[in-house]
Structure formats: C-alpha cells, structure tokens
Amino acid sequence: MGNKIYIFDTTLRDGEQTPGVSLNIHEKLEIARQLQALGVDIIEAGFPIASKGDFEAVKAIAQNIRGPVITGLARAAKKDIDTAWEALKYAENPRIHTFIATSDIHMEHKLKMTPEEVLERARSMVGYAKSLCPNVEFSPEDGTRTRPEFLYKVLEAVIDAGADVLNIPDTVGYTTPGEYGAFIKGIKDNVPNIDKAIISVHCHNDLGLAVANSLAAIENGAQQIECAINGLGERAGNAALEEVVMAIKTRSNHFNCHTDIVTEQITRTSSLVSHLTGVQIQNNKAIVGSNAFAHESGIHQHGVLNCRETYEIMTPESVGLKKNLIVLGKHSGRHAFEQRLKELGYANLNSDKVNEAFVKFKDLADKKKSISDEDIEALVKQEVFQVPENYKIEHFQVSSGNNMVATAAVKIRYNDNSVDEASCGDGPVDATFKAIEKAVGIDVTLKDYFLKAIGSGKDALGEVTVKIEKDSKIFSAKGVSTDVVEASAKAFINAINKMHYYLYQSESSATHNNETLVRI
Structure with missing residues (x-):
C-alpha cells in the first residue's frame, strides 16, 4: 500500500478566491461536512482576518467538524495569527497556516524587506503561532522562484521554531514536473532538520501542470498535497483533488502510496461544490466531467461493452457514479445501439428489425447532437412496428x-x-x-x-x-x-x-x- 499521502483541501480558502465565487457561512459549512465525508485529512476553512464573514465561517467549521484538521491562513504577522487562533481554537484538531514570500521579486517589490528581515519574520512568527496552537504549517510564498540556498535557511529556521508542516508553493504555476521534483529533492537533501517536518506542496495550474507537478513532488518525498475540488482557485486554479487522488489510486504501484479519501464520494462532492459556487464543470474535465466515463465512438462502445478495461482505466463506481455512459450519436455503432434497445426492453427484436431501427437512428443522429432514450423508443415504435410502407x-x-x-x-x-x-x-x-x-x-x-x-x-x-x-x-x-x-x-x-x-x-x-x- 505504501506511504500515506495527506490530502489538504483548500476549496474553502483558495477555491473561494476563484473570480466570481463568494460563499456564505451556511454554504461553507455544507461543503465542509461533505469534505469530512470525503475523508480529507485537512480542511483549510478560510482566511480569518480577511473579513468578518470569513472569520465566522472558520469558527463555525472549527466548532462543528470533527475528524479532519481544521486550519486557517494567516500572514506572518501577530494580528493575523491572533485572529486565526481565535477562530480555530474551537477545533478538535486546529492548525495555524502562516506564510511570507521568499522570492527576490516578492521581497523587493511587494514586501519591501531584505532577505534577513524575511528570515527573522518567518522564524519569529512561526514561534509565536506555535505558542498558541500545537500544529503549525509554514509556506514560503513563491517558493519555486526563491533562491534555493535562501529557502533552505528559511525552512531550517522555521522547523527549529516549531513548524510541523512545510508547504512549498508553486504560487504562479511556473515550474514543470521535472524541475519541481528536483526542487523537492533538493529540500530533502539540503535542509538538515527536514526529518522533523512534513513536506507539503501547493501547485497552481497556470500552465496546466498543477496535478503533474504535485505527483512529481510525491515521487520525490512530499507527503501532503494541497488541492481543491474541481481545481478551483486563483487564476487558472489549483491542483484538482479528484485528479490527484485518482491518479494515486489508479497508479498505486507506480507511486507506492495511498490516500484515505473515500473516492466514492468524489462525484457528490464535485457536484455540491459546482452547485454552490456556480462554477460549471467542463464536459471533458478528468474524473468528474460529464464525458469522463462517456463513450460515443462505435469502436470504443463495442470495446467497453465487451470488456470495460479496453477503454476505462478506473470504474465509474469508484468515483461515485452508477455506471459509465454510452452516448448514442452519429459516431455510435450497431453494437451499442442494440445494447441500448435491450436496456429499454426491446430484447426480442429480430436482427432485421434492429437493422431497420439502426438505419433510422443514424438518420436522426445526423440531425441531433445527442439521442435520448425517448428518441430511441419513439423511433422503434414509429419506424419499426408499422405496416408495410407502400x-x-x-x-x-x-x-x-x-x-x-x-x-x-x-x-x-x-x-x-x-x-x-x-x-x-x-x-x-x-x-x-x-x-x-x-x-x-x-x-x-x-x-x-x-x-x-x-x-x-x-x-x-x-x-x-x-x-x-x-x-x-x-x-x-x-x-x-x-x-x-x-x-x-x-x-x-x-x-x-x-x-x-x-x-x-x-x-x-x-x-x-x-x-x-x-x-x-
């Protein structure tokens, strides 16, 4: 089964930063309950100092959700950390997640601080957070664009100050899998006290590489993945939880690890988040898109109906769907059409009748984008069961x-x-x-x-x-x-x-x- 990978869900924090998304306290609590059912290890409930509403939502989740670690985000500043702890202190398993930027471009243009000042701020604020909360996570923002030698110093210092988890964010989604894997390995090889902390990764999807980068990090020693349902998040979003989890499950022999996610809850969770955020899921989205387990090509349909493994590497049931979807359209073959006729109760049609119905179906498929069961029944009743067509x-x-x-x-x-x-x-x-x-x-x-x-x-x-x-x-x-x-x-x-x-x-x-x- 291999090592366990901890799943840190940031749908309620980074996911809510998706342009146009704003969740109220009741919606956040409903999603948190579903994340609990999904089996995530850590729920990042929000950014408490950002607004009164965010504070109350984090507090409500801390009070009501048991099982997962509940964390709130805080900048490396006492006021942020105090506010986060005030909201999190009710949690069964609280964690303060504090951060400060460490790349040269951020230190110079955003923070207006020297590397020495950033190092001291990170060390002191992690220590302060640890004095309040037994579990502390630290993130060097824009980590992948930080000079490695400086990053190693910061990580070593915050571990000494009490950090339990080190999150290495690819904040702008710039890195590639090979680079990121080597970057994580460099941390393991060059931070002397790294064995005292869990390495986490938080990848953005600006180049469409968030999931690939996260998996590359796992291969190089990362133990926690930060991700969001449906890949929600800033700009192009975060690594999609469902894709990371199913990649690990489907290729467990390759990655030699596992998660505790109840994968049968994935579809339900995805649908809930889509409904409450108003962000529609693209049809060809991996795992949870409406086409993820759908087959229209006649060749594919024939293969799947004879042996599912010909064109499906995981079962629809494993993510909470009842079955795959054989979509009947102009690319469909006779085998799939005949199978649908049997499912609709027309198992006794002889071969000539099936052929006759199939010809009519193909004619209709050239006019309609998709064919419903009602369409097929109408065709069968009208075009097949009739007197001679004089x-x-x-x-x-x-x-x-x-x-x-x-x-x-x-x-x-x-x-x-x-x-x-x-x-x-x-x-x-x-x-x-x-x-x-x-x-x-x-x-x-x-x-x-x-x-x-x-x-x-x-x-x-x-x-x-x-x-x-x-x-x-x-x-x-x-x-x-x-x-x-x-x-x-x-x-x-x-x-x-x-x-x-x-x-x-x-x-x-x-x-x-x-x-x-x-x-x-």
Missing part, C-alpha cells in the same frame, strides 16, 4: 409566412412510380396534407391532430399523432422528427399506409394494387 415521402418543401398563403410541394413514391404535387392550405401542415392527398389520389378526412415534444432543448423531437377516416373506419399513426412539418407529413403518410393495408391489401392478396389506386 407510400414513401421522397421529398417535401413548404413555404409559409404571416403575409402569404402557405404552399407545399411533395414527391410521393409507390413501387417504382413517383408523383409530384403541390397544394395550398391554411398553414404549412394543412398544405402538406393536401399535397399528399393529391399525390396518392385518395381523399381522407382528418379527424384529429396532436403534437408533443419528446426530450428537451431546441433540437427536441416533435411527435405528431394523426387520425384519419376512410369508409367509416379510423386509422391513427405517429411521425417523429426534429422538424414538426416533417413529423406531420410522416404521421399522415403512415396513417394512409395503414388505411391502404387494412382496406385494400388485406382484402385479397390477388388484388392488383395499381387497380385500387386512383393516381398511382
């Missing part, structure tokens, strides 16, 4: 507007013959129906017409139901399409096909169909 609509065109008479032109095929007709009507649907009647040469009475949407969105299917009357007999049929006029035309021609089958073809197989028709 009449077929080869082409239709409508013209309509508020200041013009609606007209429709259709081409109807019967056997090897086709007829073109056009007609006017009270609207595009009425005109289409009249043109179809003229083309087939049969007058019918429209008794009922009903339109409803299947699914949702602007590309939802329209399902039309029509009832026609001929010789005192009623025939009903449905038609589906993303175009309601086309759905109407399909329903009408399907009803005529039913009428033709039951009134004419069923009377005598010897009857010549051409003699039964007026026009075709």
